[in-house]
Amino acid sequence: MEYAIQATDLSKSYGQGHTQVDALKGVNMTVRPGELFAIMGPSGSGKTTLLMILGLVTEPSEGRVLLEGQNIYNGTGLDLQRLRREKIGFIFQFSNLIPFLTAKENVLLSLELIGIFGRQADARAMELLEYLEVADRAGNLPEHLSGGERQRVAVARALANNPAIILADEPTAALDTERGLSVMRLLRKVSKEQGTAILVVTHDTRMISEVDGVIRLMDGRMVESDGSKQQSQPQSSR
Ligand SMILES: Nc1ncnc2c1ncn2[C@@H]1O[C@H](COP(=O)(O)OP(=O)(O)O)[C@@H](O)[C@H]1O
Numbered sequence: 001m002e003y004a005i006q007a008t009d010l011s012k013s014y015g016q017g018h019t020q021v022d023a024l025k026g027v028n029m030t031v032r033p034g035e036l037f038a039i040m041g042p043s044g045s046g047k048t049t050l051l052m053i054l055g056l057v058t059e060p061s062e063g064r065v066l067l068e069g070q071n072i073y074n075g076t077g078l079d080l081q082r083l084r085r086e087k088i089g090f091i092f093q094f095s096n097l098i099p100f101l102t103a104k105e106n107v108l109l110s111l112e113l114i115g116i117f118g119r120q121a122d123a124r125a126m127e128l129l130e131y132l133e134v135a136d137r138a139g140n141l142p143e144h145l146s147g148g149e150r151q152r153v154a155v156a157r158a159l160a161n162n163p164a165i166i167l168a169d170e171p172t173a174a175l176d177t178e179r180g181l182s183v184m185r186l187l188r189k190v191s192k193e194q195g196t197a198i199l200v201v202t203h204d205t206r207m208i209s210e211v212d213g214v215i216r217l218m219d220g221r222m223v224e225s226d227g228s229k230q231q232s233q234p235q236s237s238r
């Protein structure tokens with residue numbers, strides 16, 4: 001399998017008639033296993049929409065998405081909820097941890113969703129927290145974690161299902177530069193060591209040093225950027 005994600009001619013419009021918003025206008029992109037890409041662009045340029053389509057949350061208006069080679073939309077009738085649970089991990093700007101559960105319990109909850117319980121779940125949760133260097137915070141409630149620690153727990157939770165793809169929407173926006181960079185470095189480690197394809201929306205150009213390439217969006221289109229770290233454009237099928 002060559003690509004984790006292959007998106008071709010993706011378009012998405014919300015609403016219709018004179019209130020129609022064209023959020024994406026023909027986006028082409030590919031991500032291989034183990035690659036970490038940043039998605040950048042001004043507010044309203046379509047970044048979240050792109051993540052939601054790749055995350056099997058929102059259907060595109062036009063175009064095609066192959067997830068590990070499998071055609072996802074276009075009336076394939078696939079069980080998207082199941083596929084999402086099995087293959088995708090999400091990380092949000094604010095960690096979205098459940099406030100009344102400890103760090104470890106938050107990870108356990110994700111393991112339960114994929115049918116892992118008991119001692120096995122316990123061991124796996126601790127292994128994930130160790131991997132994200134927050135094992136010593138396992139028993140803390142989110143309010144007793146720093147912002148950076150919360151995001152590390154959120155990454156651990158996103159890894160629970162051993163996903164093919166991790167989608168992160170501005171995961172470092174609420175962190176200072178040092179903590180933001182440390183989260184990006186962990187995402188880089190995950191991508192390289194686990195072979196996970198990772199897409200991270202970020203506004204922070206300081207994070208670029210950690211990524212394999214940048215996908216730049218402007219008004220729903222991919223735009224060229226200077227430098228060598230440019231997403232290569234696959235051939236359109238049309
Ligand atoms: N559910 C929605 N309904 C209508 N318009 C939407 C919806 N989601 C996003 N949009 C519009 O689509 C455009 C792209 O939004 P979005 O993907 O959230 O961009 P970004 O994440 O880059 O800020 C914006 O003009 C936004 O207002």
Ligand SMILES: [Mg+2]
Nearest residue numbers: 047048049169
């Ligand atoms: Mg957004």
